[in-house]
Amino acid sequence: MTHSTVNQSGTQSIDRAVNIINIIAQNHAAGTSFSELMTQSGLTRPTARRLAQALIQHDFIKQDTKSRLFFLGPRICELGLMVLPSFDFEELYHPAVMRLAKGTGDTVFFNRLTGNTMTCLVRESGDFPVKAFVLDVGIQRTIGLGAGGLAVLADMTPDIRERMIAKNQDALEDFYGDESVMNRIIENALDRGYVCREVPELGIRTIAMAIRDSLNQPFAAISVSSISGRMQGAHKDDVLSLLREEILSLNERLRQSRPVV
Numbered sequence: 001m002t003h004s005t006v007n008q009s010g011t012q013s014i015d016r017a018v019n020i021i022n023i024i025a026q027n028h029a030a031g032t033s034f035s036e037l038m039t040q041s042g043l044t045r046p047t048a049r050r051l052a053q054a055l056i057q058h059d060f061i062k063q064d065t066k067s068r069l070f071f072l073g074p075r076i077c078e079l080g081l082m083v084l085p086s087f088d089f090e091e092l093y094h095p096a097v098m099r100l101a102k103g104t105g106d107t108v109f110f111n112r113l114t115g116n117t118m119t120c121l122v123r124e125s126g127d128f129p130v131k132a133f134v135l136d137v138g139i140q141r142t143i144g145l146g147a148g149g150l151a152v153l154a155d156m157t158p159d160i161r162e163r164m165i166a167k168n169q170d171a172l173e174d175f176y177g178d179e180s181v182m183n184r185i186i187e188n189a190l191d192r193g194y195v196c197r198e199v200p201e202l203g204i205r206t207i208a209m210a211i212r213d214s215l216n217q218p219f220a221a222i223s224v225s226s227i228s229g230r231m232q233g234a235h236k237d238d239v240l241s242l243l244r245e246e247i248l249s250l251n252e253r254l255r256q257s258r259p260v261v
Contacts, residue, residue, distance in 0.1 A: 016043060017051050022115060024061055024070050026140055031069030090121075092253055093211075096246040097122050097222060103242045104235075106226040107132040111148035113219050116168050117141060118149040132204045132225035142171040144182060147197040147208035148221035154189035155210035155218035161186075194240060198228065205231035207239055209247045214254050222247065 023040045024032045032040075038048045052070065055061045059075035093110050100108045105126035111118040117140045125131050135146065143149040143164060153161050165172065165182075176182050189195045195208040208223035224239050225231075231239065 013051070016041065016047070017055060020048070020051055020055060021060055021072070021076075025072055025076075026117065028072050029138070031064065031067060031071055033069055037070060089254065092250060093220070093222070094122055096250055097124050100124075100222065100224060100242055100246055101126040104224055104226075104239050106224050106231070106239065107134075109135055109148060109223045109225070111135075111146070111221050111223065113143060113149075113152055114140075116143055116164070118143050118146060118152070118221070128226065128230070130227050130230075132202075132206075132227065134199060134202065134204055134206070134225055142168050142175075144168060144172050145175050147195045147206040147223045147225075150182070150185055150197060151189060151195040151208040151210040151221040151223070152218045154186045154195060155212070194243070195223075203228050207231065207236070207243060209243055211247060212251050212254065214256070216255070 019041055020037060023037060027036070034048070034052070037043075037052065038045060041048060043051070052061065052063075056063060056073070059073040061070050061076075062073040063070050097108045097110050100106075101124035103126075105128040107123065107125045109120055110122040111120050119140045120135045120137050123133070123135060123137050125133075141149065144153055153164060156164065172182060173179065185195060185197060193209070195206075197206045197208070198204070199206070204225055205228040206223050206225040208221050210218040211220040211222065213219050222243065224243060226235075226239075
């Protein structure tokens with residue numbers, strides 16, 4: 001076996017192991033069965049078993065002894081806590097979300113891109129009695145399935161956007177049915193500077209804008225949701241004005257700080 005072959009084999013094993021961790025992470029709350037792991041990873045039973053056992057040995061994942069489901073392991077938490085001070089900026093985005101909830105009276109969300117998914121990290125509600133709880137904190141969704149993810153997609157360069165959509169084509173097609181629906185929302189966002197998304201079955205309308213990091217790359221979004229009858233006219237204009245103000249402030253403060261990865 002040549003040196004290049006050994007390197008290629010090692011890289012492939014790392015890629016497969018990382019994919020297993022990502023699959024388990026996306027289903028962490030409910031757990032992932034071994035059959036689901038094989039199906040989603042595309043690995044054979046022996047290879048999936050070998051990699052899973054290695055990850056368990058190093059505490060990156062764990063397997064419940066009764067249900068046999070896989071979950072993230074304690075090592076993931078330890079590593080996350082170690083890097084949190086360097087990459088978190090909650091001291092910036094959480095006050096912004098709270099100000100928007102108070103200023104608009106509506107429900108405000110902060111979602112961050114990780115890999116191919118958007119994760120809801122914060123949800124705050126204003127004083128309007130009808131709440132738009134379209135997301136719970138901790139929920140992960142494929143980018144493009146919600147207003148925040150659409151805002152991030154729209155803010156990407158065309159080539160990066162196309163690659164991201166291609167990567168998640170199956171999930172997006174399952175959700176929208178017709179690809180033109182999502183494309184139309186993105187085109188409107190490019191014209192307006194924000195995403196406006198309807199959820200007819202809930203009677204909810206959401207406004208969202210992307211946040212850019214210090215490298216000027218979109219990586220997160222803030223969205224404001226309310227009932228459709230409220231999110232229109234003068235109120236919608238007020239929401240857009242407040243949201244733009246907070247987004248511009250966040251972008252500027254992040255531009256002057258460390259890179260957010």
